[in-house]
Amino acid sequence: MGISRRSALLAIGGGAVLAVTAGFELVDHAVLPGKGRLDEALGRCDAAAPRPPAAPTAEAPVLITGSFRSQRRGREVGYALAYPPGYEPDARLPVCLALHGFGANADQAANLGGYPRLLAGAVHAGVAPFVIAAADGGDGYWHPHATDDPLGMLIDEFLPLIGGRGLDIDRAAVAGWSMGGYGALLCGLEHRDRFRLIVASSPAIFRDYADAERVNPGAYDSAEEWARYDVTARAAELSGLPVRIDIGAADPFAPAVRRLRDRLPDPSVVTLSTGCHDGRYWDAVAPAQIRAISAALA
Numbered sequence: 001m002g003i004s005r006r007s008a009l010l011a012i013g014g015g016a017v018l019a020v021t022a023g024f025e026l027v028d029h030a031v032l033p034g035k036g037r038l039d040e041a042l043g044r045c046d047a048a049a050p051r052p053p054a055a056p057t058a059e060a061p062v063l064i065t066g067s068f069r070s071q072r073r074g075r076e077v078g079y080a081l082a083y084p085p086g087y088e089p090d091a092r093l094p095v096c097l098a099l100h101g102f103g104a105n106a107d108q109a110a111n112l113g114g115y116p117r118l119l120a121g122a123v124h125a126g127v128a129p130f131v132i133a134a135a136d137g138g139d140g141y142w143h144p145h146a147t148d149d150p151l152g153m154l155i156d157e158f159l160p161l162i163g164g165r166g167l168d169i170d171r172a173a174v175a176g177w178s179m180g181g182y183g184a185l186l187c188g189l190e191h192r193d194r195f196r197l198i199v200a201s202s203p204a205i206f207r208d209y210a211d212a213e214r215v216n217p218g219a220y221d222s223a224e225e226w227a228r229y230d231v232t233a234r235a236a237e238l239s240g241l242p243v244r245i246d247i248g249a250a251d252p253f254a255p256a257v258r259r260l261r262d263r264l265p266d267p268s269v270v271t272l273s274t275g276c277h278d279g280r281y282w283d284a285v286a287p288a289q290i291r292a293i294s295a296a297l298a
Helices: 007-028 036-039 110-126 150-163 180-190 210-214 225-230 254-263 278-298
Strands: 062-070 077-083 094-099 132-137 168-177 199-200 245-248 272-274
Touching: 036 272, 062 150, 062 245, 077 110, 077 150, 094 150, 094 180, 094 210, 094 278, 110 132, 110 168, 110 278, 132 150, 150 180, 168 180, 168 278, 180 245, 199 278, 210 225, 245 254, 245 278, 272 278
Parallel strands: 094 132, 094 168, 168 199, 199 245, 245 272
Antiparallel strands: 062 077, 077 132
């Protein structure tokens, strides 16, 4: 018995629908390329506008830049300090370390999320002031390596350096984005009595060593190094630490962060909302982060 033309077309049409559906699923799960474009098209990157008071001030922050020779990193390291308007570079203010992401530097970290102008506006509205302090950490995910120790640089060199400029390093917070978000969590784990608040925006957390090698070869020198600095395996150690983690639901690191959240003593420190791994999301969560940092350091 033959197949009618109508039946054949319906079969082809049904197959096409199945093929499109299967293709959508493969892209959506990042098996096939194009997930970023798909997230954009579906509005998944449309981070919610921050709630007031959120408007940055027109006043320019006071920005100080410089460099120092780091024994921990074995090289010259650049840094940037952003003071709220009206405060001189010798003002004794508390500090928030700002940790940059992969491929970035101190100058970019000092301005991520619009922190300096948001801080200026918040201070103008009565929020307690602090200084945003950033140093070049390279691309090594902020943990110690055999020949490069950005974490040791932060704690043993950079904080004393800016303390010598008059800043109150006994009142310190740390905030980071992407790779720096992971670094901020690591700061808390390795130096739990040092920071009054740990803010991780879209932390670049990997599910295992193979995942890290696939996404960013060289982030860890070995599987043993990965295991030593795996924040998910050490989730219980975050108990009692003042931690805030913000990440977009469409962020490629969201599955790993959900896994971390499920192991945390207090999962409520993790907030997932609409957004991707980009500046729009970081700008959206920055105002609340600025207020939280100020409150912790006041």
